[in-house]
Amino acid sequence: MENKVIFISGSAKRLGAAMAKHLHSLGYNLVLHCRQSTEQAEALATNLNTLRSNSAKVVSADLCDMGNLANLAKQIVACFGRLDGLINNASSFYPTPMGQIRLEDWQQLVGSNLQAPLFLSQYLVPYLRAQGGVIINMVDIHAEKPLYEHSVYCLAKAGLVSLTYSMAVELAPEIRVNGIAPGAILWPEHALESGEKQQVINQIPLKHLGSEQDIAQAVAFLLDAPYITGQILKVDGGRSLHGSGKV
Numbered sequence: 001m002e003n004k005v006i007f008i009s010g011s012a013k014r015l016g017a018a019m020a021k022h023l024h025s026l027g028y029n030l031v032l033h034c035r036q037s038t039e040q041a042e043a044l045a046t047n048l049n050t051l052r053s054n055s056a057k058v059v060s061a062d063l064c065d066m067g068n069l070a071n072l073a074k075q076i077v078a079c080f081g082r083l084d085g086l087i088n089n090a091s092s093f094y095p096t097p098m099g100q101i102r103l104e105d106w107q108q109l110v111g112s113n114l115q116a117p118l119f120l121s122q123y124l125v126p127y128l129r130a131q132g133g134v135i136i137n138m139v140d141i142h143a144e145k146p147l148y149e150h151s152v153y154c155l156a157k158a159g160l161v162s163l164t165y166s167m168a169v170e171l172a173p174e175i176r177v178n179g180i181a182p183g184a185i186l187w188p189e190h191a192l193e194s195g196e197k198q199q200v201i202n203q204i205p206l207k208h209l210g211s212e213q214d215i216a217q218a219v220a221f222l223l224d225a226p227y228i229t230g231q232i233l234k235v236d237g238g239r240s241l242h243g244s245g246k247v
């Protein structure tokens with residue numbers, strides 16, 4: 001993986017940070033990204049650079065602001081002068097019950113989960129093509145089966161699944177494009193009742209949450225899987241085999 005550079009949106013904490021640490025341990029260089037979590041992103045970069053000098057940099061942007069994206073793409077490539085992988089991981093996630101959906105919700109949820117992955121990919125395609133690169137879109141098992149009162153998030157992720165298939169066809173053979181659909185890995189930042197958490201666990205055939213490492217390993221696999229494109233890899237303990245969930 002020597003000299004290969006991976007950009008991960010929303011990588012200051014949680015799954016994005018876990019991916020960054022795992023890929024770094026495999027020898028990749030990282031361009032980390034944050035919007036508000038600047039301190040965590042800088043601290044993570046400092047840790048990674050302590051382990052291996054000049055191996056991690058941080059860029060910052062609100063991905064819902066379309067005016068930022070072209071400049072962000074330039075900054076990403078300028079970090080190490082090349083790009084081998086784009087991981088569209090950043091995401092807003094919150095409920096939008098029917099009857100209460102505001103235009104701001106649409107802009108935030110579709111903006112971060114669908115619009116930004118499309119336009120950022122488009123800006124970065126020339127650089128990825130030059131390296132025979134990879135795009136990985138973080139989707140969700142709820143792109144297929146609805147999550148109750150989350151219609152806008154679900155439709156944005158469903159759009160991202162569709163975009164994954166379209167890009168896989170249009171960007172081949174130079175660029176491979178895949179998605180990962182996590183089930184329940186980390187609880188959302190807004191707390192769930194313990195009863196709701198148990199209800200989720202009851203729906204998972206493997207009877208426990210996934211771990212950050214499960215996702216990080218799936219990302220590493222797809223980065224280095226030369227004959228796989230246009231696939232959505234479910235990492236969900238079998239949860240998607242059941243019906244739609246409430247949480």
Ligand SMILES: NC(=O)c1ccc[n+]([C@@H]2O[C@H](COP(=O)([O-])OP(=O)(O)OC[C@H]3O[C@@H](n4cnc5c(N)ncnc54)[C@H](OP(=O)(O)O)[C@@H]3O)[C@@H](O)[C@H]2O)c1
Nearest residue numbers: 010014015034035036037062063089090091138182185186
């Ligand atoms: N956690 C799970 O169990 C789970 C389940 C299914 C799918 N997923 C998917 O897996 C991915 C990672 O999940 P996660 O739970 O680790 O994500 P998360 O913590 O909810 O969000 C990751 C980061 O996205 C960034 N972000 C949100 N809106 C943004 C915007 N407008 N502009 C720029 N950055 C923005 C935030 O950065 P700042 O903090 O810097 O603002 C946040 O730290 C997501 O795509 C998610 O949908 C996760």
